Structure formats: C-alpha cells, structure tokens
Amino acid sequence: MSELTSTTKGAHPTPPVAAQRPWTRTHHGEDVADPYEWLRDGEDPAVIAHLEAENAYAEATTAHLTPLRQLLFDEIKSRTLETDLTVPVASGDWWYYARTVEGSQYAIQCRAPLTDRTAVPELDPSQPLPGEEVLLDGNALAEGHEFFSLGGFEVSADHTRMAYAVDVTGDERFDVTVVDIATRQVLDEAVTGAGYGLAFSHDARHLFHVAVDDAWRPHEVWRHEVGTARGDDVLVHRESDERFWMGLGTSRDERWIVLGLGSKTTSEVHLIDAHDPTGPMRCVAPRRDGVEYDVEPAADHLLIVHNERQPEGDLAWAPLDATSHEQWQPLLERADGERFVGVDAFDDFAVLSLRADGLPALRILPREAKSTPFVASDYGAPVDVGFDDELHTVSLGPVADPDTDRIRIVHESWVSPRSVLDVVAATGERHVLKRQPVLGGVDLADYEQQRTWATAPDGTRVPVSLVMRRGTEPDGSHPGLLYGYGSYEMSFDPYFSIARLSLLDRGVVYAVAHVRGGGELGRHWYDDGKMLAKRNTFTDFVAAAEHLHETGWVARDRLAIEGGSAGGLLVGAATNLAPDRFAAVLAAVPFVDALTTILRPDLPLTVGEWEEWGNPLDDPEVYRYMRGYSPYENIAPLAYPAILATTSLHDTRVYFTEPAKWVARLREVTDHDDERPVLLRTEMSAGHGGRSGRYDAWEQTAWEWAWVLDRIGATDVVTSR
Template structure:
C-alpha cells in the first residue's frame, strides 16, 4: 500500500517563537515549577505582546493551510449543503401557546416564535407552516438575527415567558465569556424595557405575580455563580435584594420552577454534594431548605402530585434511586424509597406526569426510557440499533398521555417521537432533514467492547460507510472526553458524513471518567484514578488497529475542553500511536490552573481533579498534566484551537502549551494553533461559523491522513 501525505511547502511562513520570561509557580507546601510562558496570561486580554503572538500564530495557520483551502471550502460546502436552511424545531405546548425556534434561509441565528393554540394548530401543522414563506398567526418573541446585527459575537443563553404569557425575559452574551445581561420585552406591544441586569448567568425564573424575576448573579472576577437576587420590573437593578448567597466556592448555583409550578427552587451543587431550597411561587418571600448538604450525598428534587420526588445517591445508592417526601419536608428523615437502587442500572433523571413517570436510565452504556405507571406496571421505550442515544424531550405539560422523547444514532439523524403510554401508539414528529441525498442505509453502526489493560471492558461506538473492509488500511478518527461524569452518547453528526464518505471510520471511545457505565465508571476516571481515562483511550486505539479498523499510521484523535486534556495526555504518553491530534479549547495546564482560585471553575472542581494544595493530589496531577509532561520527542501533527474570551478553559493554557511544545518537539509534523479572537468556549456564534471552523480542522486532518484528494481512492490504496 502506498499513501501520499500532504506536506507543507519549504518556503512557508515560519512558526512564531514567543519570548521566554522566568516565572516560578509555587505550591503552598513549598513545591516550585518554572513556567517560562506564564506571561502570556492577561486577564484583560489587552497585552499588545500577547495579542501579537496570537495573531502571529493565526497568520502561520493561514500560511500553512493555504494549500488546503480548496479542501476546506469543499468540506464546508458539503456540510452546509446537507443542512435545511429554513429548518425549525418541533413546537411544544405551554399555557395555551406552541413555542418553537426556526431558521430563515441564509441567516445565522434563530427566530424564536409562538402561535396560539386552537383548531388546526399542533406540532405537525406548525412545522409544515414553518417550511413555507407565510407564518400566519406567528408572534415573534426574539429575532436573534436582528439582535446580533453588527456584533462579532452574540448568543441568547436563556429566555422565559411570564406566567400570564405577556412578558419575556432573556439573557444575552456579546463576547462569548458567558457573562450575560438580562433584558425584558413586552410581548403585547413589542417594547423592550430599560431594565438591564449585567453580570449574571443564563438562568431566569418568574414569580406568579408576573413582575418579579429571580436570577443568579456571578462573581465579576471568578465568574462563579454567587447570589440569587430578585428584580421587580421597573425598579433599579442596583437595588435588587439578595435572596440567597453561597459562601462555598466549590458549589454551582441554579434556579427553577417545579413540575407543578407550585414552587421556585434554588439548587446549589458541587461535584459530591447538593442542597435545595424552595419557596411558594405565589409568595416567594422565604426559602426553606429541603435537605441540608452532606458531603457525598447528591440529590435533585421535583414537586408534583402533592409530594417531592427526589433522585439521590444517599444510603449507598451509587447509581442513584428515586425517593419521595412530603411537601413540607426539611430533612432526609422524611425520604421514602420509591424506585430502588440497582447495581446494573444508572438512574439519570425522571419526568412526572398525571398517572405515570418517565425515568431516564442507563444500562450497558446505552440510554433507555422506562415508563412507570401509577399502578406499578412498567415498560421500556424500544430502540432498533445496537448503538444509539435516547432521552426525554420537551414535555412541559404533565396532563397528557403522550410522552415526547428523542432518538438518534451515528447513522440516524436526530428524531423526535411521541408515544401514547395508554395505547402504545407512536408518532414520528420530526427527523432532522439531511439534504444532498444522505441515505442512512448506506452507513453501518456497531458497538464493540474493548478490554482495558486492567481488565475493564470499554464500550466503543463505531460508524463507517457500507462496504468498508476491516483490512487495516483505512483512516480512523477516534473521539473521547472522559470527565465530569459526562456521557458521550452516539448521535448523528452532519459534519462527520464528509469523513465517512471519504472512507474514514469514526469511533467514540466511552472511556472512564464519563458515566456511560454508571457512577463507578465516573469514579474510576477522576481524582487519583484519572490516568484510567488516558490509558482507556490508548487501549481502544490499539484494539481498533489490531482488529483492522484502521492502519497504524492513519489514526487521528479528537477531543475538546477536558477532552483536550485527554489529547494532551495521550500525545505525551503514546505519540507514536497517533498521526494527527485535534484539540479544541484544551485544559492542558492542570496544576497551575488548579492552584489559582481566581480562575473561573477552579474551586468548583477540587473533587474532580483534586486540590493541589494537598501534596498527594499535586504530585498525581503533576504526573499527567500535559503542559508539565511535554518532553523532547516526536509528536503527531496537531491542530489546537482556542477562544480569546473563553471563561472555562482560558486561552493562555493552549497558548503556553503550543509555545513549549514547539521548543521540545523533535518531529517534523506540523503544529497549528488557531485563536478565535471574538469567541469563547464554544467558538464563534452563528449557525454556519462553527462549520467553517470544523472544516478547517478537518481539512488539516484529511491532508495529514492522505485524504486531501477525492478521498475514496486515497483511503483504499
């Protein structure tokens, strides 16, 4: 077999080399480390030398990618051609209106709208109307295209309609830092009020009086959620009273209304503990603690049918169980088991209805929905593929026998069904349209189990085009995350089709640190067992290559955020096993970041990574931190991306990482570093801009894997 790989011309621009400036990072117990690129950190994003370096790196990417620009454009055009530009979401009914979001052809942002319920108006009929030019009866809530006009970045994080349906509160972000401003609109007149509340999270709850809004204020430095405040429309936000303030920086905070709309709740949550407060929505003057926080006891509660229904891991229920408590409960002593704990089933959530409950569960790394009726009978919603993703969809009104749920797989586009729990009838409400002749029958998905080096069995979801041969010649893109208990379920990707059509295999490694296999799967991939995440990913690569899914010199790996930590770790530990690494907004400077409590998210995550002020955690984190473990060796080709305004993984982590990697890398493969100067953790705003960024990254990868031409021939040579 012969494969031609894309190489960069010898006279291409040279990579930038930022200055080294001595800096000592000290730990409380006396440990010291040198960080010659620490100066690249500028919390105000104003340092001219730092900005010049980032711009120089971007210019270097432009020069290096010039030869692949036609491929980037081709991939981008393929992706966009699959997208129905005037698409819309499935409408859901709430308080007499059908709500939805829709795109207009050629525009980047959603239009949020609603239509009043009535004869001939339902989810299906509105979707059909949304495909036409005439939106008869529509009331536009927010035209995000108009709001975003003239802005480099714009995002609406959350919006809520008042109980009387007349007022809209929404939170917007204009730089990607997830520091939102709340604004108010009169839906009857279209007037936007002068009230504007800055420095908040995107979390809003109306009280029953239709003039009082509860919101969460962020700390201006750490950006942590700190205080719940209430605002009365028409008053000065500076005078808004504090309803609750959280003193412990290891807790996040959120607010909501219960299923029966009876209570407003405040939920504070750390990695290992929860506490909830509740107050009547009709008179939210005093909040009562449902159950005091206790370390290693997690819980979340909803109120319906005169009782609290609580999901918790209390009393050794590591995979969680459901308990109930009276409406006036203030103690765990009141909790009574309802759905028992099981070692082989992880309870993810529950939605309560009149006469039944829908329980989101996970077993053998697959999601399922269990319908539990009030008479004790239960059944499972059926699935038709070996690897899929299934979950509860929007079900805002409990008084219906129709349960709405979502379904997707690596070959099946996102689908929304309704199931009548009384008759068993199932209705297809919508399947994500994929244009350009996409035929799911021409692709194959499968689930394999990979033995880890310590005996654990790692589930892996795979997809490839029909006719693929496991002869060890193909190119593979392997994706992973493996942190925070976040499960990376197999779902359809409109972008990955461009890879599959070029003969590539796409694999999701459901490694430890996620929660695909239950809570123990998460616990075995965090704190002092974090390295299981990295070795699992490498073991999956070894298995897939040995099984013939990929050539050993044509494996690419992809991860972002904490998945970027994974990319940094595997490229240090096993650089010879990967030809290309794609790393987006990577968390790569673990020890320095976790030593600095002023950085957003740090204190919240001591129970995820460990507190480096304690030597045992410091030493363990230092043993895998990608930035600290870079060494003189040959590294794979890499494409690293970040956002200047990222508040979750600060831009300076990947900037320092790339600078030091350039110093130490003895290999000849390209290293590219792209900074989105207007975006944050999620990249640029707008519907299609994300696909431009993805296309550039994919073009880089395809060039390195010998797929810069027509693809199919190169993949099978």
C-alpha cells in the first residue's frame, strides 16, 4: 500500500489513505495493534505529506461552500466594531487599556495619564485617550510570522519597565523581552522557551519566570536579574512531583509574589516578599493530599478558599505570616447549592466568587472595622451582586489598585452582549461603562434563551441551555447544534457571541449540554464525571441529544454536535455510543486517542492527568475502563455521521496525531460514503486554540460553521416564521 493517495474519481474527490505500519501496544496482558501510530512524528516528511493531502481533500470536498464561508465571515466582520478599546483600568498614575484598529489582527497595549481614578474617561472607540503611550503593538511583533501569541504582559510596580512573552509557533513556549518604557530600550532578552507566568520584584530589578520540562510541565521558578545572562539565574523552586503544575503571579497590592502549585486534587501556595526578592519563600500551608486551597493576600491578613471541611469550599482567614492550615479561621460558610471558587481582597472589602444554582455569582464582604490584630468580625454582612436574567455569567473584572471603593464586574448572557460595570461596594450603585456593540442592524430582541433539563440513564437531571430566534416553536423541524465539554470541573457558562448570530439567523437551535465532569452544579458534578465515572459524561450528552429530539426542539435528522479538546473526546465517545443520533460531528483538536496518550508519561500533560482519568499504566481496572470508551479504540463498523476533525500541527496539549489516527481508522472501519464524508483539516502554523489573528480566527470559524450548516440543511437565512 502506498503512503497515501488523493485523486479525483468522477465528481467526488477520493480521500487520502494512510499507510498501515506494524506497531503494537502491550499492557496488562493485552496486545493492541495500532497501524496508524506512525502518524505521531511531526518531523517525518511522510506525515506532513499526509496532513497536506488531507487538507487538499477537505478543501476539494467542501469547495461548494466557498461562497457560504465568505458570507459568514462578512457577517461576523460587519457586526463587529473593528476599531475599539477596552475600559481603562487605573493603576498608579496611569490608565491601562488595549485597543484594536480596523484591518489589524492583534490588540495594541496602551496607557494614558490618570487624572481622576473615580471617573473612567469618556470612551470614543475611534480615538486614543489623551496622552496615550503605546506600550506594545501585537501587529508589529507578529510581522513576518503566521502565528503570534502574547503569553504574558507585565508592568513593574513603579511603572518604569514592562516584560512580555511571545510565541510565534503555537507550542506555548515563550521568549521574554524586558523593556524600559520611557526610553523603549530593550533591557533583556535572555529568557527563552519559558512557560506561562511572569512577576517583577518591587524594584523591577528581578523578573521571576517559569520553566517547563520536556513534557511541557511547568516545574521550576527562576529568579532572573534583568540585564544578566540566563546562566546566572537562581532557582527558586523545583517541583519534583510530576502531578503538580505551577502558576506565578503578583498580589493586587504588589507586595507578594505568589507561587501556586497544584495537582487535580491537591494544592500548595508559597509567598515571596516582592520587596525582598532574594529572601526566603514561605509556604502558607504544606500540601495535604486531597486538600485544595487558594490564597489571596490582604493588607493585614490572608483570605483562603479551601475544601478542607467539605468539597464545595469554605472561606477562611489566616494571619499574614501563616505557615500552617492550623492557623486558618472560619470566615464564611456556603449555603446549600453553592460552591466557593475564589476570593479577591481590597482594602475595604473582599469579593467572593462562587457558583449558585449552576451559575456564576459574586458576593461582596464589606470590611466595617480594622482591628489590630485582624479579627473575622471586621467583615460585615455579605451582599450579593444580582441580575434579573435567568441565565447569565457575572465575574470580577480587572481592578489593579486595592484602595478602591468600587469593583468592576463583567456581565453577559447567551443573548446579552458583554457589559462592563463599576459597582460601588458600600451602596451597590452601578455604573455601566461599556456594552459590547453589535453592528449591522441586529436587533437583539430577536433572540431568546432558556434552560431545559434532560434525564440521564441513571435518572440524573442534566441542565441544557438553549439559544434561538425568538418565537421558535418546538415542532420537531429545526436544525440544531449541541455543544459539550464535561472535564476538569470547567463550566461552560453563558456568553455572548457575534459569530453565533449567523447560526441563529439560519434557524439553528444552539444548545449546550452541561454534562457531568464539568463544574456547573458544584464539585460533586465534577466528581461524578471523572475517573471510573467518566462514562456519565458521554451518556449525559447522548441523553441531552435525545431530549432535544423528544421535546421537538431539533429534528432527528438535523442535529450536529461539537466539542473541542476534552470535548472532542466527548463527541467522539458519544458518536460511538449513538451514531444514528447525529447528522454531523465537529471535533476540534479532539482528545480521541486518550488511552494511548495517558499510557505515556513522557508526553505532555500525562502524569498530571492521572488524577482526572486514572492511571491505566499501573491499574488494570482503569486500563480496561478507558479501553472501553476511548473513541479511537471503539470505532465500530456502523453507519457514522459526517465528521470534521480539526487540529494544529504545533498543538502541545492534544497532538495532531490523535485526530489524524482517528480519521484514518474511521475511514477504514465505518460505513461512510461521499454523502457522509470524514474530513481532517490541519492548521500548519497554529497551536491548541487554532489561528491567532482575529480575522484569521473568523475565517476558521466561518469554514467550520459553513460545513456544519451544510450538513444540517441550514444554509439560508430565515426571514420569517
């Protein structure tokens, strides 16, 4: 057999055929032949040639969709305010903000002199603020590169220096540059290949950065003296436990450099005095297996969200110099149906982020006294920040200085554009600073949202969000797109999308299945969809699809499904379980060869993932369980729906290998034909998130959604009902 073929037969292109090469995986007494494992080597010219042939086949198969793709792109573009700016954030003597310019792919980071921190300047999207300084132009940095990502941007506490981290391949390894803001002199370019996380010392002489190991795990923190050689850097911490990752940042008052270490079930936080960067690092509380905690330094105490007493979290406080969990003192306990997520400290109040009844929420804790030493009674009765819409997302926006009297919040829903508001903490008075504009004559009253509930095979009620054009009736005729994720306790909360309007205007009912494995309904919702309960994620999703059919929201032959990354695992597994339920499957950077990956501790993410999926390398039960659901391993000779898998050559999180192997086996095993093609589309210069520039990202969205709309018979705009 040849390595690949791609020819045209009659009116239909012929898909590439990947060669089969002998390779066997042996674990727990089982030999598994995997003839497509050779597709793992991204340096092999034969692999690259295969991916390019797949791209050519995908383009040829979908050539008739070129006008629709252009139309979708034009709709997104015409409805977006291309020249715009973010709401400025006060820090020191400056307003910091970002702006975009029509025709430019990337944002421009700016600042302007601050005159009155209580009054945000009047915003004219077409004009910079008076006295603007351009700090960083992403378009200039991206020039000459097909991909560009800004992985970090930090300004020193004295506002004299900035550090930024750039990736131009998509592999999420960053080169760091330090610049003197006043002179624009490049002070340092010594740190290369770094991970996420940068933090200046208070005097800006030192820059802390994170190093990644060969498996892309952030495992070391180094202290770098600006202007010196990389070889002179000082190792601050090395994490030897391969389950643990690390995050690096600075406290709001810029007094502390915060190092957070965490596995999927356990965490540990260290503090470094930013005024004494060469001094010792202090552990707030040594790790204890199964105990997770987050630390927020306030001026004279620490606030701690933890799960020591119960899994949904509590809020505690501790002395500023705490070194043990025994110093934690209760501050606030959750109510039924709540999950405490995090806390932010300001001089005169704190803001608790939580989940309540399946949605994000915020709670202000006013500080009514300032005792010495601090006591819990300094905080008064909590005040919830509420909104009237049934489904929404509310989150704390950027606030740099701790001495403010107000918080910035961000609110949006499936049908309400993103709004930025300032809320006076003491009174609850609200000031709308900006609402995301939607151009092109769109009337947002034409759309509606609602929540419905599917019933899983074990009787569990699964929430499903629905978004559609107003007046849509559940008559069993509509096309639909069902999205799912369901891993890592990540919640897929309501958000507004200009691009999604193009689906809704074509009569599509857009649905999100909030399946177990996510965090929408609290920690138990996550625990019931991981490890040896992972199948619940997939059966919940199939139940949501069946619910859409049974309730008449979507026609049985017009439902497409979509998932990305771990959500790609979800849609792949669901397709194996119920291929007849779906008309089309869009799997983005899909984690579809899960067992092969989790059996290899040398690959990125694997060891840390064992607390999510289990360890099939050492545990035969976990091996058999994953073997029973991994999409690649369970493809059956049945009639599958049309499938489009997308990936990126430089994706570090989910190797392109997984969808490439999956597509090859789908073509080999399943009953498919020209009417139900299996496609693979690879971005040759991108990472896990796909293309990087905003116009390029719109083109990618238009390409994928044109395919979906074509498969479910929804290419035309619906003008009336």
